[in-house]
Amino acid sequence: MAKGLPKRAEDFSAWYNELVTKADLAEHSDVRGCMIIKPYGYAIWDNMKSELDRQFKATGHQNAYFPLLIPKSYLSKEAAHVDGFAKECAVVTHYRLKNGEDGKSVVVDPEAKLEEELIIRPTSETIIWNSFKNWIQSYRDLPLLINQWANVMRWEMRTRLFLRTSEFLWQEGHTAHATKAEAITEAEKMLEVYADFAEQHMAMPVVKGWKTETERFAGANETYCIEALMQDGKALQAGTSHFLGQNFAKAFDVKFADANGKQEHVWATSWGVSTRLMGALILTHSDDFGLVLPPKLAPIHVAIVPIYKGDEQLAQISEVANKIKSELQALGIIVKFDDDTKRKPGWKFAEYEMKGVPVRIAIGPKDLEKGTVEVARRDTLEKNGYEQEDLAPKLKALLEEIQENLLNKAKSFNDENTTTVENWNEFKSVLENKGGFILAHWDGTAETEEKIKQETKATIRCIPYDTIEEEGKCVYSSNKSTRKVLFAKAY
Amino acid sequence: MAKGLPKRAEDFSAWYNELVTKADLAEHSDVRGCMIIKPYGYAIWDNMKSELDRQFKATGHQNAYFPLLIPKSYLSKEAAHVDGFAKECAVVTHYRLKNGEDGKSVVVDPEAKLEEELIIRPTSETIIWNSFKNWIQSYRDLPLLINQWANVMRWEMRTRLFLRTSEFLWQEGHTAHATKAEAITEAEKMLEVYADFAEQHMAMPVVKGWKTETERFAGANETYCIEALMQDGKALQAGTSHFLGQNFAKAFDVKFADANGKQEHVWATSWGVSTRLMGALILTHSDDFGLVLPPKLAPIHVAIVPIYKGDEQLAQISEVANKIKSELQALGIIVKFDDDTKRKPGWKFAEYEMKGVPVRIAIGPKDLEKGTVEVARRDTLEKNGYEQEDLAPKLKALLEEIQENLLNKAKSFNDENTTTVENWNEFKSVLENKGGFILAHWDGTAETEEKIKQETKATIRCIPYDTIEEEGKCVYSSNKSTRKVLFAKAY
Numbered sequence: 001m002a003k004g005l006p007k008r009a010e011d012f013s014a015w016y017n018e019l020v021t022k023a024d025l026a027e028h029s030d031v032r033g034c035m036i037i038k039p040y041g042y043a044i045w046d047n048m049k050s051e052l053d054r055q056f057k058a059t060g061h062q063n064a065y066f067p068l069l070i071p072k073s074y075l076s077k078e079a080a081h082v083d084g085f086a087k088e089c090a091v092v093t094h095y096r097l098k099n100g101e102d103g104k105s106v107v108v109d110p111e112a113k114l115e116e117e118l119i120i121r122p123t124s125e126t127i128i129w130n131s132f133k134n135w136i137q138s139y140r141d142l143p144l145l146i147n148q149w150a151n152v153m154r155w156e157m158r159t160r161l162f163l164r165t166s167e168f169l170w171q172e173g174h175t176a177h178a179t180k181a182e183a184i185t186e187a188e189k190m191l192e193v194y195a196d197f198a199e200q201h202m203a204m205p206v207v208k209g210w211k212t213e214t215e216r217f218a219g220a221n222e223t224y225c226i227e228a229l230m231q232d233g234k235a236l237q238a239g240t241s242h243f244l245g246q247n248f249a250k251a252f253d254v255k256f257a258d259a260n261g262k263q264e265h266v267w268a269t270s271w272g273v274s275t276r277l278m279g280a281l282i283l284t285h286s287d288d289f290g291l292v293l294p295p296k297l298a299p300i301h302v303a304i305v306p307i308y309k310g311d312e313q314l315a316q317i318s319e320v321a322n323k324i325k326s327e328l329q330a331l332g333i334i335v336k337f338d339d340d341t342k343r344k345p346g347w348k349f350a351e352y353e354m355k356g357v358p359v360r361i362a363i364g365p366k367d368l369e370k371g372t373v374e375v376a377r378r379d380t381l382e383k384n385g386y387e388q389e390d391l392a393p394k395l396k397a398l399l400e401e402i403q404e405n406l407l408n409k410a411k412s413f414n415d416e417n418t419t420t421v422e423n424w425n426e427f428k429s430v431l432e433n434k435g436g437f438i439l440a441h442w443d444g445t446a447e448t449e450e451k452i453k454q455e456t457k458a459t460i461r462c463i464p465y466d467t468i469e470e471e472g473k474c475v476y477s478s479n480k481s482t483r484k485v486l487f488a489k490a491y
Numbered sequence: 492m493a494k495g496l497p498k499r500a501e502d503f504s505a506w507y508n509e510l511v512t513k514a515d516l517a518e519h520s521d522v523r524g525c526m527i528i529k530p531y532g533y534a535i536w537d538n539m540k541s542e543l544d545r546q547f548k549a550t551g552h553q554n555a556y557f558p559l560l561i562p563k564s565y566l567s568k569e570a571a572h573v574d575g576f577a578k579e580c581a582v583v584t585h586y587r588l589k590n591g592e593d594g595k596s597v598v599v600d601p602e603a604k605l606e607e608e609l610i611i612r613p614t615s616e617t618i619i620w621n622s623f624k625n626w627i628q629s630y631r632d633l634p635l636l637i638n639q640w641a642n643v644m645r646w647e648m649r650t651r652l653f654l655r656t657s658e659f660l661w662q663e664g665h666t667a668h669a670t671k672a673e674a675i676t677e678a679e680k681m682l683e684v685y686a687d688f689a690e691q692h693m694a695m696p697v698v699k700g701w702k703t704e705t706e707r708f709a710g711a712n713e714t715y716c717i718e719a720l721m722q723d724g725k726a727l728q729a730g731t732s733h734f735l736g737q738n739f740a741k742a743f744d745v746k747f748a749d750a751n752g753k754q755e756h757v758w759a760t761s762w763g764v765s766t767r768l769m770g771a772l773i774l775t776h777s778d779d780f781g782l783v784l785p786p787k788l789a790p791i792h793v794a795i796v797p798i799y800k801g802d803e804q805l806a807q808i809s810e811v812a813n814k815i816k817s818e819l820q821a822l823g824i825i826v827k828f829d830d831d832t833k834r835k836p837g838w839k840f841a842e843y844e845m846k847g848v849p850v851r852i853a854i855g856p857k858d859l860e861k862g863t864v865e866v867a868r869r870d871t872l873e874k875n876g877y878e879q880e881d882l883a884p885k886l887k888a889l890l891e892e893i894q895e896n897l898l899n900k901a902k903s904f905n906d907e908n909t910t911t912v913e914n915w916n917e918f919k920s921v922l923e924n925k926g927g928f929i930l931a932h933w934d935g936t937a938e939t940e941e942k943i944k945q946e947t948k949a950t951i952r953c954i955p956y957d958t959i960e961e962e963g964k965c966v967y968s969s970n971k972s973t974r975k976v977l978f979a980k981a982y
Contacts, residue, residue, distance in 0.1 A: 031558045039553035062530035067522045094582040095646040140833050155586040342631050
């Protein structure tokens with residue numbers, strides 16, 4: 001069944017790995033930790049990109065492009081940043097190869113050694129702030145609202161397709177502002193954009209909050225994040241937005257003259273989401289039969305499969321199918337009529353199920369007689385007969401219903417798997433037996449945070465916006481606490 | 492005047508360099524040969540990308556993404572390819588930095604040396620064909636039509652913004668086919684897509700043709716190209732499409748089973764255009780006052796500048812301007828109403844002229860009285876009064892006229908600067924005194940091609956599709972020739 005996908009309940013990890021391969025989303029390359037994003041996976045990512053890009057532009061941002069390579073010395077300029085990012089990097093040391101002595105192979109030319117090594121960007125704050133220095137002179141140049149779509153590289157030892165890869169694709173926003181308040185507003189605004197995208201497009205509910213100091217981005221004064229809950233009860237950080245204070249402005253000496261001519265350092269933010277969202281999307285909705293996609297991100301909304309014997313029947317069915325196809329297309333629905341004669345209907349059914357196409361239509365000889373089609377929903381796996389007449393608006397409504405159903409289902413799952421605990425035994429028991437998000441009081445110290453992590457592998461995912469200030473006792477140390485925070489084991 | 496841009500007639504090269512900077516298109520980074528594409532430049536590139544991507548998808552191609560890094564040994568697998576590409580590459584030798592002994596700097600960790608060095612892709616044939624090996628088993632998997640949007644790197648010694656940079660952005664199509672004929676058809680089809688894009692969107696006429704064997708892509712059996720003529724009389728290779736035969740299929744052992752189960756090597760193509768097109772666009776249309784953009788690629792079609800004294804007048808003008816803006820937007824025209832109070836009208840006029848905005852509208856107090864606006868065309872620099880009434884459809888037509896005018900102007904320039912020569916003295920004289928494209932008979936030998944290049948720096952840009960087979964004598968050797976070919980000095 002389902003081309004032998006392992007069951008989630010039996011081996012969640014194997015299920016994910018096989019699903020990514022069998023739904024033709026991505027695969028490992030021969031280069032350690034680097035993935036190949038296959039056309040179907042890339043089409044989903046492209047849909048994510050388009051919508052995010054639209055929202056970035058609607059909030060006043062412009063795209064630009066900065067160099068892939070960063071001089072090694074740049075990384076040392078911001079003290080916290082270098083500790084966080086300088087370590088596991090791909091390092092370019094030479095710029096030329098030459099023929100080997102065997103005449104066949106190529107070898108690195110020792111003559112072509114760089115004076116200063118270059119790092120493949122793990123993130124671009126340093127190279128971008130080095131440019132901002134020249135771009136910003138006066139308050140007239142602010143705010144500067146830049147986004148970059150790029151590949152980045154962090155040398156990871158243990159990799160998983162989409163979730164953790166050495167090279168990944170992402171966008172990184174980098175903005176400069178005249179005031180602290182404006183920069184904080186920007187960082188908060190972009191987190192809202194991410195949260196809205198996650199819920200409205202990925203059908204993935206998220207918890208918005210602040211990272212603890214320990215979990216902050218290297219070089220940030222505050223890190224805002226969205227955290228999502230996966231079907232195995234583990235959390236996944238889906239996006240972060242950072243208020244960087246004046247740290248990078250000071251490191252790269254970026255000042256502006258205000259309206260009175262006074263020189264001030266600018267205030268900064270950065271924010272990013274990556275192809276990791278692909279992992280989040282898969283882990284949120286998919287089932288034992290394969291991928292399940294929210295219609296707003298699906299490369300194909302409706303697949304039409306003809307069931308026929310002989311060319312004549314195929315021709316008759318094709319006529320109906322093409323009519324339906326153009327009616328659906330007129331409503332902006334992306335349709336694939338799969339009349340490939342090299343594959344059988346059963347193969348096609350399994351294929352579209354595995355690939356998470358939201359709606360599949362089958363048309364056979366009986367449907368021709370009765371003026372009907374069979375409609376299968378991918379989210380619930382329900383099948384129903386529909387009249388051919390007026391089918392397009394009904395399917396448009398069905399796609400909207402599927403989008404909504406996926407969000408509601410994920411919301412219910414999150415609600416059911418978010419547990420408030422009052423003491424340490426309860427904490428450990430919930431974590432071990434149920435998993436999911438745990439809301440508990442924490443004394444606010446990095447020491448306690450670290451001990452909980454050591455003992456249970458659970459980390460503080462965030463301090464949620466929507467928990468309240470209240471008196472309480474830390475679930476671990478029993479010291480005073482002012483607020484519940486969100487714990488979970490995480491990807 | 493024009494913020495002091497050098498005149499083309501006086502110093503074409505300085506004019507280009509300053510224009511790229513002053514129109515805010517791109518700048519050099521601190522990393523040798525790597526450019527920063529600034530927001531305005533990137534917006535133009537984004538428009539190019541969108542249209543090309545649309546055309547690639549319309550011709551059946553899908554996007555995918557392959558690793559940035561290529562194992563060094565891959566380059567040696569295709570013999571011709573390695574000679575062409577393996578030399579000037581960025582080489583990754585290590586994967587970790589560590590703190591230096593001074594406690595402040597970071598140094599390369601000698602323990603973290605890679606077993607096999609990795610190359611930053613100069614082009615992706617090798618890594619892609621290494622994957623195709625797993626993607627292709629049967630004729631059912633063919634044709635495989637893949638495109639990738641990516642950054643690539645070729646370590647260039649002499650760089651110029653957009654025209655020749657170490658890192659550049661591009662797309663690379665890579666396709667696999669069951670038959671030779673189908674692969675050739677594909678390579679030809681994609682050249683037509685490029686030529687159509689150049690003419691219809693960039694308003695840049697091109698000559699379509701074949702490269703000589705010497706000028707072919709490393710690993711190709713045939714290279715098709717489009718060549719454009721710049722205002723200084725030099726040619727620019729704007730796009731190439733390669734028929735790769737079975738070279739990469741054999742190097743990476745990519746076979747398919749045909750309908751009868753027989754194993755065959757597949758046939759391949761690759762094709763690409765890059766941010767070099769930005770250079771071509773600038774060099775084709777721009778003038779001594781700055782950038783000139785064809786409306787189809789302009790990030791802003793119409794800029795509206797209010798001319799006012801005091802807040803009240805600005806409010807009155809804004810009302811008219813916003814009405815015009817929404818009428819224009821309703822026709823799909825991208826409008827910027829520049830009511831920034833920090834800048835004066837004169838500054839704004841110079842800015843939009845420098846940035847090549849196709850149409851600029853000025854609205855002053857007299858226009859309010861008379862119901863008029865002043866409309867300035869960037870291409871001809873003409874200014875005319877227009878009635879406010881029914882302005883939108885008139886400007887839509889004007890934008891179409893500008894697009895057409897730019898193409899016609901460039902076509903006339905190409906016609907005037909394409910010279911057929913019959914003998915060597917004429918060849919040298921035209922090249923020296925007039926420049927441009929030279930059509931001349933060539934004996935078909937690499938030796939003559941090389942000698943002409945040595946003596947004059949002119950190269951064979953292509954063997955144009957539209958020259959005819961005819962008997963003639965080589966302009967250099969006087970040996971037999973069967974066809975005229977296109978010579979020029981080139982970027």
